[in-house]
Amino acid sequence: MMKSIPFLMMTFLLISSSVLIGCKDNTNDESETPAEVNEVSNDAGSNKGQAFIDDDSENPNALRLAMDSEDHTTLVTAVKAAGVENSLVNVGPLTVFAPTNAAFDKLPDGTVEDLLKPENKAKLAYILKNHVAPSNYPIDMLEKNIEKGRTLYMASGENVEVSSDGEDIIVGGAKIIATVKVSNGWVHVVEDVILPKE
Amino acid sequence: MKNIFRIAVLGVLGLIIQSCGNGGSSDEKSGALTSNAADRVYVAPGEHDEYYAFLSGGYSGNLTVYGLPSGRMLKEIPVFSQFPTNGYGYSEETVPMLNTSFGFVPWGDSHHPDISQTNGELDGRWIFINENNTPRIARISLETFETEEIIEIPHSAGNHSSSFITENTEYVVAGTRFSVPYPQEDMAIDQMKGNFKGPLTFIAIGDDGKMSIDFQLKMPGFNYDLSHPGRGDSHGWFFFTTYNTEEAHTMQEVNASQNDKDFIAAVNWKKIQEYVQNGGGEEIDAEYAHNYFDHSTQSATTTMESKVLTVDPREVEGAVYFMPTPKSPHGCDVDPTGEYIVGNGKLSTDLTVHSFSKMLKAIENEDFEGDAYGIPILNFDSTLAGTVKEGGLGPLHTEFDGKGNAYTTFFISSEVVKWKLGTWEVLDRQPSYYSVGHLMIPGGNSREPYGKYMISMNKITKDRYLPTGPELEHSAQLYDISGEKMELLLDFPTHGEPHYAAGIPADKIKSKSQKIYRLDENEHEYAATSESETKMVRDGNEVHVYMTTVRSHFSPDNLEGIKVGDKVFFHVTNLEQDFDVPHGFAMIGANTSELLIMPGQTKTITWEPKKEGVWPFYCTDFCSALHQEMQGYVRVSGQNSNVPLKWTLDDEEIN
Numbered sequence: 001m002m003k004s005i006p007f008l009m010m011t012f013l014l015i016s017s018s019v020l021i022g023c024k025d026n027t028n029d030e031s032e033t034p035a036e037v038n039e040v041s042n043d044a045g046s047n048k049g050q051a052f053i054d055d056d057s058e059n060p061n062a063l064r065l066a067m068d069s070e071d072h073t074t075l076v077t078a079v080k081a082a083g084v085e086n087s088l089v090n091v092g093p094l095t096v097f098a099p100t101n102a103a104f105d106k107l108p109d110g111t112v113e114d115l116l117k118p119e120n121k122a123k124l125a126y127i128l129k130n131h132v133a134p135s136n137y138p139i140d141m142l143e144k145n146i147e148k149g150r151t152l153y154m155a156s157g158e159n160v161e162v163s164s165d166g167e168d169i170i171v172g173g174a175k176i177i178a179t180v181k182v183s184n185g186w187v188h189v190v191e192d193v194i195l196p197k198e
Numbered sequence: 199m200k201n202i203f204r205i206a207v208l209g210v211l212g213l214i215i216q217s218c219g220n221g222g223s224s225d226e227k228s229g230a231l232t233s234n235a236a237d238r239v240y241v242a243p244g245e246h247d248e249y250y251a252f253l254s255g256g257y258s259g260n261l262t263v264y265g266l267p268s269g270r271m272l273k274e275i276p277v278f279s280q281f282p283t284n285g286y287g288y289s290e291e292t293v294p295m296l297n298t299s300f301g302f303v304p305w306g307d308s309h310h311p312d313i314s315q316t317n318g319e320l321d322g323r324w325i326f327i328n329e330n331n332t333p334r335i336a337r338i339s340l341e342t343f344e345t346e347e348i349i350e351i352p353h354s355a356g357n358h359s360s361s362f363i364t365e366n367t368e369y370v371v372a373g374t375r376f377s378v379p380y381p382q383e384d385m386a387i388d389q390m391k392g393n394f395k396g397p398l399t400f401i402a403i404g405d406d407g408k409m410s411i412d413f414q415l416k417m418p419g420f421n422y423d424l425s426h427p428g429r430g431d432s433h434g435w436f437f438f439t440t441y442n443t444e445e446a447h448t449m450q451e452v453n454a455s456q457n458d459k460d461f462i463a464a465v466n467w468k469k470i471q472e473y474v475q476n477g478g479g480e481e482i483d484a485e486y487a488h489n490y491f492d493h494s495t496q497s498a499t500t501t502m503e504s505k506v507l508t509v510d511p512r513e514v515e516g517a518v519y520f521m522p523t524p525k526s527p528h529g530c531d532v533d534p535t536g537e538y539i540v541g542n543g544k545l546s547t548d549l550t551v552h553s554f555s556k557m558l559k560a561i562e563n564e565d566f567e568g569d570a571y572g573i574p575i576l577n578f579d580s581t582l583a584g585t586v587k588e589g590g591l592g593p594l595h596t597e598f599d600g601k602g603n604a605y606t607t608f609f610i611s612s613e614v615v616k617w618k619l620g621t622w623e624v625l626d627r628q629p630s631y632y633s634v635g636h637l638m639i640p641g642g643n644s645r646e647p648y649g650k651y652m653i654s655m656n657k658i659t660k661d662r663y664l665p666t667g668p669e670l671e672h673s674a675q676l677y678d679i680s681g682e683k684m685e686l687l688l689d690f691p692t693h694g695e696p697h698y699a700a701g702i703p704a705d706k707i708k709s710k711s712q713k714i715y716r717l718d719e720n721e722h723e724y725a726a727t728s729e730s731e732t733k734m735v736r737d738g739n740e741v742h743v744y745m746t747t748v749r750s751h752f753s754p755d756n757l758e759g760i761k762v763g764d765k766v767f768f769h770v771t772n773l774e775q776d777f778d779v780p781h782g783f784a785m786i787g788a789n790t791s792e793l794l795i796m797p798g799q800t801k802t803i804t805w806e807p808k809k810e811g812v813w814p815f816y817c818t819d820f821c822s823a824l825h826q827e828m829q830g831y832v833r834v835s836g837q838n839s840n841v842p843l844k845w846t847l848d849d850e851e852i853n
Binding site: 047049050053084086087090091093122125126129135136141145150151153155156157159 | 452455458546591592632657658660
C-alpha cells in the first residue's frame with residue numbers, strides 16, 4: 001500500500017506541471033492569429049508530402065536518384081521550381097526520361113533561365129510532365145513498343161514516338177544513354193530535352 | 199492512503215480550475231478556439247456526430263460506419279464476407295447470403311456505397327454496395343444496419359461501375375469492368391476484340407427495397423469503369439466511363455492507353471425501360487443467386503434464377519450514345535444540377551466536362567463523328583462544356599458542394615483540387631497524405647449535397663500513424679470545405695480499402711435506428727420464445743437444441759445424450775427485450791464461429807463433437823454482472839452409447 005504513495009505524488013506533480021505548461025501555451029496562443037496556429041500544425045514532420053518520407057527501401061525513388069546525381073542538377077532545380085516533386089515519388093509506376101545538365105545546355109541561351117521564372121511555372125511543369133510516362137517502360141518494353149508501333153503516353157497528355165537507331169533507343173528525339181531501376185519505376189537518362197509538340 | 203489519493207485528485211482539479219478557468223470563459227478565447235481544428239472535430243463525450251459516413255471496406259468485403267466530424271468508427275457491417283464477430287456467414291440463418299452460382303463464396307471486394315434517394319435527395323432508407331470480384335449488389339437496411347439482400351449479376355465480370363442509384367431509386371446499376379464472352383463460352387482469349395461484351399445491368403428497386411434485374415444492355419466489349427445517374431433535367435439518363443476501347447486482352451497497362459480518347463457512354467434508361475415494358479428485348483439463359491433475409495423468420499433464403507432479359511442497344515433508337523473523353527477516364531461524376539458530366543481522365547492533367555444540354559442538341563443535329571459497333575459517337579467539340587486545365591496529375595474522382603464548386607482527387611500528384619463549375623478555374627489545392635483515391639461530400643451524389651465536410655480516402659499511408667509493421671490501414675483526411683479554402687481538420691485510419699463512401703446528416707436516419715427485435719414477431723422455425731419451450735430433438739445423427747438466453751443463464755444449461763459423430767444445431771434465442779443487451783454463444787471446438795444474438799433474435803450455429811467428455815459453452819458478450827456465471831455443459835458420449843437426450847436447468851427437466 002505505502003509503495004503507491006510516492007507514485008501518486010509523482011503523478012500529481014506530473015499532472016499539475018503539465019496542466020500549468022499547457023495553460024501557459026494556451027495563453028501564448030491567444031496573442032497569435034488563428035492562421036499562425038494552423039500553420040504550425042501543417043508544418044508537422046509528416047505533412048510535407050511523400051517526397052520527404054524516409055523509408056527503408058534499398059532502391060531510391062526517381063526523385064531521390066535525380067537529386068543524388070551530379071549530372072541532373074538542372075533537372076532537379078526545374079522539378080523544384082515547377083513544384084512537381086510529389087509527382088515523382090508516388091507509387092507509380094513511372095518511367096522518367098531524365099535529361100542531363102548537358103541536355104538542358106543544348107537549348108537556346110536563356111531558355112532554362114526563362115523557364116525557371118515563377119510566371120512560367122505551368123509551362124515548365126508541362127515540359128517536365130512530357131518526360132514522365134505513368135507506366136513501366138524498361139528497355140525491353142521500349143523495344144517491344146518500337147516493334148509493335150506503340151507510342152508512349154506521357155503525363156503531359158502527349159503521345160511521344162519511340163524509335164531505334166542501330167543499338168540506340170530514341171524517345172521523342174532524345175537518345176537514351178543510361179537506365180536505372182528505381183523504387184517506383186524506371187529512369188532513362190537522355191541526352192536531349194523532349195520538347196512537347198504543343 | 200485513501201486520503202492521500204483524494205488530496206491528489208482535489209489538487210489536480212483545483213489547479214485546472216485555477217489556471218484555465220479564466221481562459222475558458224472569455225469570449226475572446228472561445229473565438230480563437232472555433233478556428234482551431236481540434237475544436238471543430240471535437241465531439242464531447244456523450245454527444246453525437248453530425249453526419250454518418252459509410253465507407254466501403256474494399257477487400258474486407260464489408261461496410262464501415264463512421265461519425266463525422268469526429269472520425270470515430272461506429273460499426274462494421276458485414277456484407278460480402280464472413281464475419282466471425284457476430285456469426286454472419288457462419289450462422290445457419292446467414293450462410294445463404296453468401297451463396298452464388300459459383301457456390302458459397304466467403305469473401306468479397308466491396309466498392310461503392312450509395313444511399314437511396316427520393317426526388318434527388320438522400321432519403322436514408324437503404325444503402326447499396328457492389329462486390330467487384332464475384333459480381334453482386336447488396337442492399338443494407340438503415341434501420342437495422344444489416345444486410346438484407348444480395349443479388350448476383352450474371353454475365354458480368356469486375357462489377358465496378360456500380361452500385362449507383364437513380365434519383366427516385368428506380369434503378370441501381372451494375373456495369374462490367376472486364377468485358378467477357380456474353381454469354382460465357384470457351385473461346386481463345388486473343389479473339390476478344392469484337393467478340394467480348396460489356397453488359398450493363400439495370401436492377402429495379404421495389405417500394406420495399408427488393409431488387410430484381412430488369413434488363414441487361416449488351417454493350418461493346420470495353421471496360422466500363424464508373425458511372426453516375428443524371429439528375430434534374432438529365433434524370434432518365436445514366437453515364438458510364440469506358441477505357442480500353444482498344445479492346446486489348448493483354449498488357450492493358452500499355453495497350454489500353456493507345457487511344458487518345460475513350461468514351462463516356464450516355465444511356466437513356468427511360469427509353470429502354472419503355473422498350474422492355476412493351477415486350478422488347480430477348481430473354482437469355484443466366485444463372486444467378488438472389489439471397490434475401492426475411493426479418494420475420496430471421497433467416498436468409500437463396501433463390502437461383504435462370505433467365506435475364508438482354509437488350510441490344512442498337513435496337514432501341516436514341517437510347518445510347520458515346521461522348522469521346524480523353525485519356526482513359528476513371529470517375530464519371532454528374533453535378534447537382536444534372537447539366538455537367540465530368541470525365542476524370544486518369545492519365546491526364548486535365549478534366550473533361552461535358553454538357554448535358556449540348557449533348558441533347560448534338561443528338562438532335564446528328565452531330566456524329568462516326569460509330570462504334572453501330573452506336574453513334576458524338577462529336578467531341580459539340581458536347582464539350584469546358585476543360586479544367588492543369589488541375590494536377592492523375593485525376594480520379596469529383597464531388598460537388600452544392601455551391602457551384604467541384605472537388606477532384608489527383609492520385610499521382612496526391613492532392614485534392616477545388617474548381618469552379620462553369621468557369622473551370624482552379625480555386626484551391628490541398629495535398630493529401632498520400633495518393634488520394636476517392637473523396638466524399640455527404641450527399642455529393644444527389645441534387646442536395648451538404649457542403650460542410652469532405653473526406654479524402656487515401657491509398658498510401660506510410661508514416662501517417664504509429665508504425666504497425668509492413669501492413670498498414672489506409673488513411674482518410676477530413677477537410678472543412680465551408681470556406682473559400684479547404685482546411686485540413688483531421689486524419690484518421692480506415693478499415694480495409696475504402697473505395698467510395700456515402701454520407702448523410704445523422705438526423706435523417708438516427709431516429710429510425712432499430713433498438714431491439716420484438717420477440718412476439720419472431721417467426722424463426724426453431725425459436726424458443728420462453729424457457730418452457732426449450733428442448734432437444736434428435737433426427738438421426740442431427741440434434742436440434744432449442745435454447746434461450748437471459749441475464750444470466752442459458753436454458754437448458756446441462757445437455758446430455760449427444761454422441762460423437764452427431765451434428766448439433768444450437769438454435770439460440772435471446773429473450774431480452776431491452777436495448778443493447780446482446781448475448782453471445784461459443785462452443786468449445788466448434789468449426790464455425792460464435793453467435794452474437796441481439797434481443798429478440800434467434801441464431802443457429804452447428805457443432806460436430808469429435809471427443810467424448812463434458813464440454814462447456816459460454817456467453818461471449820459481457821452481458822451482465824453475472825456474465826462470468828453464464829455458462830453450461832454438454833455431455834458427449836461414445837458413438838454407440840445409450841445415454842438418452844436430457845436437457846435441464848437448475849437440475850430440473852424443462853418440459
